[in-house]
Amino acid sequence: MLVTPYQNEPIETFSSQAALSDMQAALRAVRASFDKIYPMVIGGKKVMSRETLRSVNPSSPTQVVGSAAKATREDADAALDAAWSAFGSWSRWKQEDRSRVMLKAAQIMRQRKRELEAWLVYEIGKNFIEASAEVAEMIDFTEYYARQALKHVGALSALNAYPGEENESFYIPLGAGLTIAPWNFPMALMTGMTVGAIVVGNTVVAKPAEDTVVSLAHVFDIFEEAGLPPGVVNYLPGVGREVAAYLVEHPRTRFINFTGSLATGKWINQAAAKVGEGQRWIKRVFLELGGKDAILVDETADLDAAAAAAVQSAFGYQGQKCSACSRLVLVDSVYDAVLERVVERTRKLTVQAADQNPDLGPLCNSAQDAKVREYLAIGKNEGALLVGGKRLEADGYFVEPTVFGDIAPRARVAQEEVFGPVLSAIKVRDFSQGLAVVNDTLYGLTGAVFTRDRARIEQARAEFHVGNLYFNRKCTGALAGVQPFGGFNLSGTDTKTGGPDYLLQFLQMKAVAERF
Numbered sequence: 001m002l003v004t005p006y007q008n009e010p011i012e013t014f015s016s017q018a019a020l021s022d023m024q025a026a027l028r029a030v031r032a033s034f035d036k037i038y039p040m041v042i043g044g045k046k047v048m049s050r051e052t053l054r055s056v057n058p059s060s061p062t063q064v065v066g067s068a069a070k071a072t073r074e075d076a077d078a079a080l081d082a083a084w085s086a087f088g089s090w091s092r093w094k095q096e097d098r099s100r101v102m103l104k105a106a107q108i109m110r111q112r113k114r115e116l117e118a119w120l121v122y123e124i125g126k127n128f129i130e131a132s133a134e135v136a137e138m139i140d141f142t143e144y145y146a147r148q149a150l151k152h153v154g155a156l157s158a159l160n161a162y163p164g165e166e167n168e169s170f171y172i173p174l175g176a177g178l179t180i181a182p183w184n185f186p187m188a189l190m191t192g193m194t195v196g197a198i199v200v201g202n203t204v205v206a207k208p209a210e211d212t213v214v215s216l217a218h219v220f221d222i223f224e225e226a227g228l229p230p231g232v233v234n235y236l237p238g239v240g241r242e243v244a245a246y247l248v249e250h251p252r253t254r255f256i257n258f259t260g261s262l263a264t265g266k267w268i269n270q271a272a273a274k275v276g277e278g279q280r281w282i283k284r285v286f287l288e289l290g291g292k293d294a295i296l297v298d299e300t301a302d303l304d305a306a307a308a309a310a311v312q313s314a315f316g317y318q319g320q321k322c323s324a325c326s327r328l329v330l331v332d333s334v335y336d337a338v339l340e341r342v343v344e345r346t347r348k349l350t351v352q353a354a355d356q357n358p359d360l361g362p363l364c365n366s367a368q369d370a371k372v373r374e375y376l377a378i379g380k381n382e383g384a385l386l387v388g389g390k391r392l393e394a395d396g397y398f399v400e401p402t403v404f405g406d407i408a409p410r411a412r413v414a415q416e417e418v419f420g421p422v423l424s425a426i427k428v429r430d431f432s433q434g435l436a437v438v439n440d441t442l443y444g445l446t447g448a449v450f451t452r453d454r455a456r457i458e459q460a461r462a463e464f465h466v467g468n469l470y471f472n473r474k475c476t477g478a479l480a481g482v483q484p485f486g487g488f489n490l491s492g493t494d495t496k497t498g499g500p501d502y503l504l505q506f507l508q509m510k511a512v513a514e515r516f
């Protein structure tokens with residue numbers, strides 16, 4: 001295949017008037033198509049249901065962005081059947097042809113970028129640059145996996161010959177599986193998890209988060225337009241505990257590719273381990289879960305850069321990223337100086353409706369709103385409120401970016417994932433104690449260190465136990481094909497999305513020996 005070399009899709013900063021005008025036009029166009037009802041897609045057929053799932057604008061929750069069919073268990077059975085029927089032929093497509101469909105889909109996404117971003121602004125409250133970063137990541141996953149898949153074709157060359165035999169080993173796909181996505185990066189994560197599985201010949205039932213059923217309906221339309229055959233992806237909007245849980249336990253589900261909370265991930269891991277009636281395999285389970293990510297700053301660091309990175313990592317998309325910085329661990333001698341800068345920067349952040357392109361938009365839904373409010377109260381008891389701390393008087397789920405100081409390393413706000421704009425500052429004696437503190441959580445997803453000391457960089461490289469470690473930069477924003485992403489410990493099974501080995505997880509190796 002003659003394709004240009006892989007490059008990360010540029011993220012629009014909206015600093016030009018032209019980009020802003022395009023975005024305003026896209027927002028108007030999207031607003032004009034609010035309130036539609038989107039069907040499930042099962043075996044290529046659009047299927048409506050008696051009940052629907054309503055998706056609202058978190059900046060103004062009385063505004064309905066759209067509704068989607070609400071799948072039942074019968075629909076889930078039909079979707080899994082459709083995925084297995086499609087598997088027979090899709091798994092035999094030439095790899096080049098499967099990759100070509102994905103490359104075509106990526107190109108359509110590029111052409112519809114502003115519109116896709118606008119859906120994210122209205123459905124989950126992203127500001128423009130966060131929306132652009134997500135659509136760019138979705139395009140990256142689609143492109144990157146399409147190209148990586150071409151490397152897994154044919155017999156492996158790295159094996160030894162054996163006298164008197166012809167030996168060859170090659171990869172084949174697994175079958176029909178389930179992809180389950182969270183709401184915070186609905187397009188990028190659902191697309192990444194799905195494309196990773198299907199590009200190498202599997203088929204899936206895709207279950208979006210309840211809050212993002214509209215955004216994903218538009219994404220799966222693109223795959224259909226790109227020429228994906230019916231049944232390769234079956235779009236199943238529904239309630240997680242009902243249809244997704246049912247399919248997790250289903251004896252015909254071959255694999256589960258999940259991104260979401262630790263609580264759901266633990267349940268899935270256990271449920272999928274049981275071998276059901278008639279089941280012929282051990283299910284493969286991939287889990288990408290939560291984080292309690294830290295930035296550690298020592299006395300040699302560039303304190304302005306550290307403060308800027310902490311604020312960006314803590315409050316980008318309202319802190320609702322698995323990679324968000326929620327612990328700022330500061331060596332005693334620079335504690336006050338860094339916090340002063342962090343507080344000053346935080347005070348300047350704007351909180352507004354997402355379509356006004358503020359620094360922070362709303363939290364995603366009422367459950368998030370309630371959870372973050374609870375942690376604001378907990379933080380006030382566990383430390384000193386330095387800035388923020390309040391929910392705004394508005395219909396939307398707006399919370400001030402909040403920084404707590406004097407938080408103990410084992411305090412609840414220092415240990416539990418808040419998933420909101422709440423940053424806890426922890427004072428440590430020195431760098432070594434700082435390393436011990438950053439590692440002292442159940443999680444191990446991302447982390448960053450600000451230091452100019454080469455020996456400490458090397459110490460942290462070896463000892464800071466996270467899947468994604470950054471020096472002298474923010475701890476969010478991993479790029480596909482550049483920083484493979486996935487966590488240690490209870491942050492998940494370290495699938496390393498956007499990495500060169502990702503696709504192997506959806507393949508099995510067949511070793512064939514013929515005696516001559």
Ligand code: NAD
Nearest residue numbers: 181182183208209240241244245260261264288289290322
């Ligand atoms: P969640 O676990 O509540 O929901 C995730 C998905 O699981 C949804 O589609 C939901 O409908 C479904 N679900 C719920 N119960 C289920 C069940 N019993 N069986 C099967 N599916 C079920 O998570 P969320 O609130 O949507 O997402 C936020 C969480 O996701 C945070 O913890 C965040 O850290 C994590 N996350 C992790 C990564 C990563 O790459 N590690 C990326 C993004 C988000």
